Amino acid sequence: MKILITGGYGFFGYHLAKELAKNSCEITLIDVKSKEEFDEDFKNLILKDKITYLNINLLNNKLEKELDNDFSHIFHLAALLGVQNVLDNPYEVLSLNFKMLDNVISFVNLLENDPILYFASTSEIYAGTLLAGGLTFPTPEQSNLILPDLTLPRTSYMLSKIYGEAICHSCTFKSVILRPHNLYGPRMGMKHVIPQLIKRINQTKKNGCLGVYSPYHKRTFCYIDDAVKQISALINQINNENQIFNLGTQNPEINMKELALTLAKIMNREDIKINELENTPGSPERRCPSTKKLDEITNIKNRTLINTGLKETFNWYWKYRDYYLD
Numbered sequence: 580m581k582i583l584i585t586g587g588y589g590f591f592g593y594h595l596a597k598e599l600a601k602n603s604c605e606i607t608l609i610d611v612k613s614k615e616e617f618d619e620d621f622k623n624l625i626l627k628d629k630i631t632y633l634n635i636n637l638l639n640n641k642l643e644k645e646l647d648n649d650f651s652h653i654f655h656l657a658a659l660l661g662v663q664n665v666l667d668n669p670y671e672v673l674s675l676n677f678k679m680l681d682n683v684i685s686f687v688n689l690l691e692n693d694p695i696l697y698f699a700s701t702s703e704i705y706a707g708t709l710l711a712g713g714l715t716f717p718t719p720e721q722s723n724l725i726l727p728d729l730t731l732p733r734t735s736y737m738l739s740k741i742y743g744e745a746i747c748h749s750c751t752f753k754s755v756i757l758r759p760h761n762l763y764g765p766r767m768g769m770k771h772v773i774p775q776l777i778k779r780i781n782q783t784k785k786n787g788c789l790g791v792y793s794p795y796h797k798r799t800f801c802y803i804d805d806a807v808k809q810i811s812a813l814i815n816q817i818n819n820e821n822q823i824f825n826l827g828t829q830n831p832e833i834n835m836k837e838l839a840l841t842l843a844k845i846m847n848r849e850d851i852k853i854n855e856l857e858n859t860p861g862s863p864e865r866r867c868p869s870t871k872k873l874d875e876i877t878n879i880k881n882r883t884l885i886n887t888g889l890k891e892t893f894n895w896y897w898k899y900r901d902y903y904l905d
């Protein structure tokens with residue numbers, strides 16, 4: 580297999596490449612990040628024989644000029660994301676996420692070896708259906724999608740992904756849509772709730788109070804190693820084409836307050852008291868995917884225990900605490 584991963588420097592791309600490199604895959608990672616910005620983990624990853632890194636901005640480059648023309652699998656993971664980024668830049672999220680995908684599709688259209696495109700969509704696409712009261716839990720892939728208020732900046736991200744999914748359906752080549760749900764683990768940046776809580780717990784004074792937003796909103800967090808193992812198994816299945824898969828875990832469901840208390844325990848900070856804060860505008864009350872379809876096709880049902888995954892994640896952030904936690 581010859582694999583291309585866009586957004587390869589990112590959290591998902593890095594872990595996916597690390598997993599796929601265990602098999603006999605040749606992997607090319609592309610990202611807008613320059614070598615000067617690389618962290619230690621990424622420098623080590625690209626030392627592997629089977630992995631090549633190319634600094635390519637998907638908004639500027641004609642990919643066929645820079646890349647080989649015989650990729651069998653293309654993972655399009657590059658995107659603008661992160662709640663604050665989306666709230667601050669809704670126009671860029673809508674227009675640039677589309678441009679990046681369009682560029683990748685133009686490239687895939689030129690390949691003559693029957694490649695398959697894996698598009699990273701998002702769990703956010705179910706948010707409008709949840710608001711309208713029409714979502715079942717665990718949520719299956721065939722749920723109807725209802726749009727939330729288009730004037731809200733947060734809608735831009737999910738809309739860019741719904742549009743991306745629709746484009747994939749209308750392409751002539753094979754595609755698979757992945758809907759990741761709250762993946763977490765080492766090296767996930769600081770945009771998401773778990774690293775943010777780790778940082779804020781670390782900064783809380785002894786016997787102090789930690790404010791937790793949306794304290795009773797529930798999620799199911801999926802350890803990144805489990806997610807990429809599922810993908811590694813999925814790409815070996817011949818009957819996966821033109822399908823949609825939730826990517827995540829359907830249990831345990833845990834609310835933000837419980838998540839904060841679990842992390843505080845792992846960090847030996849049981850002295851901390853939780854102060855329940857207001858709900859973050861636009862944050863879905865509940866998110867829990869049905870993973871039955873993916874579990875059956877990959878024949879993988881087990882997941883890393885949440886305590887184990889959170890410990891691994893904390894250990895990684897603690898190792899780099901001068902950079903991430905101060």
Ligand SMILES: NC(=O)c1ccc[n+]([C@@H]2O[C@H](COP(=O)([O-])OP(=O)(O)OC[C@H]3O[C@@H](n4cnc5c(N)ncnc54)[C@H](O)[C@@H]3O)[C@@H](O)[C@H]2O)c1
Binds near residue numbers: 635636767
């Ligand atoms: N991590 C999750 O739990 C999660 C959940 C839902 C959806 N997703 C989707 O999965 C994908 C990967 O997510 P992630 O968590 O790894 O995000 P990430 O932000 O860590 O990685 C995205 C990468 O895309 C790169 N990129 C952005 N613009 C680019 C451009 N113009 N050219 C080339 N590269 C560019 C960034 O530099 C970054 O390295 C995204 O499409 C995201 O929407 C992730």
